[in-house]
Amino acid sequence: MTERVVEVVPEAGLHARPASKFVQTANEYDCEVQVVAPDGEGNQEGEPVDASSMLGVTSLGVGHGERVKVIADGENAVDALDALEEVLSTPEAGDEDSENGEESGGDGPDGEG
Amino acid sequence: MDYDIDRLLPTEQISLAEPPAKKDDAISFLLDLVVENDRVDDRERALEALRERERETTTGVGKGIAIPHAQTGAVSEPSVAFCRSEAGLDFDSMDEQPAHLIFEILVPEGGSDDHLEILSSLSRSLMHDDVREGLYDAESPEEVQGVLREAIS
Numbered sequence: 001m002t003e004r005v006v007e008v009v010p011e012a013g014l015h016a017r018p019a020s021k022f023v024q025t026a027n028e029y030d031c032e033v034q035v036v037a038p039d040g041e042g043n044q045e046g047e048p049v050d051a052s053s054m055l056g057v058t059s060l061g062v063g064h065g066e067r068v069k070v071i072a073d074g075e076n077a078v079d080a081l082d083a084l085e086e087v088l089s090t091p092e093a094g095d096e097d098s099e100n101g102e103e104s105g106g107d108g109p110d111g112e113g
Numbered sequence: 114m115d116y117d118i119d120r121l122l123p124t125e126q127i128s129l130a131e132p133p134a135k136k137d138d139a140i141s142f143l144l145d146l147v148v149e150n151d152r153v154d155d156r157e158r159a160l161e162a163l164r165e166r167e168r169e170t171t172t173g174v175g176k177g178i179a180i181p182h183a184q185t186g187a188v189s190e191p192s193v194a195f196c197r198s199e200a201g202l203d204f205d206s207m208d209e210q211p212a213h214l215i216f217e218i219l220v221p222e223g224g225s226d227d228h229l230e231i232l233s234s235l236s237r238s239l240m241h242d243d244v245r246e247g248l249y250d251a252e253s254p255e256e257v258q259g260v261l262r263e264a265i266s
Contacts, residue, residue: 015229020170023207054174054207055240061233063226 003071004081006088011095014062014088019054022087026051031074033084037062051084116234118262125150126194127254132215136204140167140181143194143217152192152219159187159219173204178239179212184220184228191220191227193235195257197248214239214248238264 010018026033033051037060048071049056062068068088072080126146132139140163148156162183166172173179179202194217201211216235220228238244238261247260 013229015232016166017170020207027207049240053176055176055178055236058174058180059233059236059240061229063229 001071001073002077002081003069004085005067005069006085007067008062008064009089009095010092011064012092013064013066014057014060014068017092018087019057022084023052023054023057025083025087026080028083029072029076029080031072031077031080033073033080034071035060036069036071038066038068116231116265118258118265121191121231122193122195122258122261123150124254124258126192127257128194128196129251129254129257130196131200132196132198132202134200134202136167136179136202137164139196139198139202139215140164140217143181143196143215144219146194146196147188147192147217147219150192152190153187154189155187159183159185162187163217163219171205171207173206173212174236175206175208175210176239177201177210177213177245178236179204179206179215180218180232180235181215182218182220182228182232184222186222188219188221191218191231193218193231197251214245234265 008014012018014022034048035051035057036048037046049059051057070081070084128146132142141160144160147153153159162185163181166183167181172181196215198213201213204212206212218228218231244260244264248257251257251260
């Protein structure tokens with residue numbers, strides 16, 4: 001079993017498109033993946049939910065900038081964590097504080113920051 | 114966060130009749146429950162906000178549940194509508210199962226994360242088999258409220 005704490009970068013938090021990408025990615029792996037949301041103080045204390053369930057992930061109510069703990073157990077657990085970390089760490093196109101300026105080649109309105 | 118179910122989901126916003134079979138029509142149908150209850154200033158604007166969210170990615174969250182939602186200036190207080198489908202609606206859910214229990218959440222615009230809190234509280238309670246069964250078995254809007262009152266706290 002392996003686990004990792006990751007900050008949720010997309011503006012939408014773990015909702016909408018980022019959440020569905022996250023769940024899809026979790027479904028691509030055979031290992032069991034769970035997610036734990038932080039409590040009010042930022043400790044990872046909540047009840048773990050199944051990362052391959054949209055209902056479960058939605059129930060966490062994780063917003064932008066919060067940190068979740070992702071736990072994987074089984075085949076290719078580390079690969080699964082890598083892929084899920086990638087989803088959580090990648091801002092979406094159109095997010096204001098996108099830090100991937102060098103990749104998206106400045107098609108934003110004013111290229112600030 | 115404490116919810117006043119009677120305020121959030123009044124009986125007028127609960128329908129136990131079979132909703133329209135298409136996802137988009139069902140979303141309008143639920144919106145109209147809230148419109149008829151005099152809580153929506155601008156129906157078209159609210160509908161567009163719901164559709165916009167749906168275009169981004171489906172709100173069919175699996176286990177027979179869909180939760181279309183939007184934050185819109187067209188409403189002035191957080192409102193939820195509920196309907197139940199025997200037949201099941203195709204909501205493009207990731208688990209490829211039809212949606213039988215459909216909740217629609219509308220919250221006013223503003224700084225708060227009300228809609229996400231309502232969404233996560235509702236999802237959390239719907240993860241429990243007995244809550245879903247209670248909603249399937251409910252024979253009146255009051256019973257639906259009763260199940261949710263107990264489940265959401």
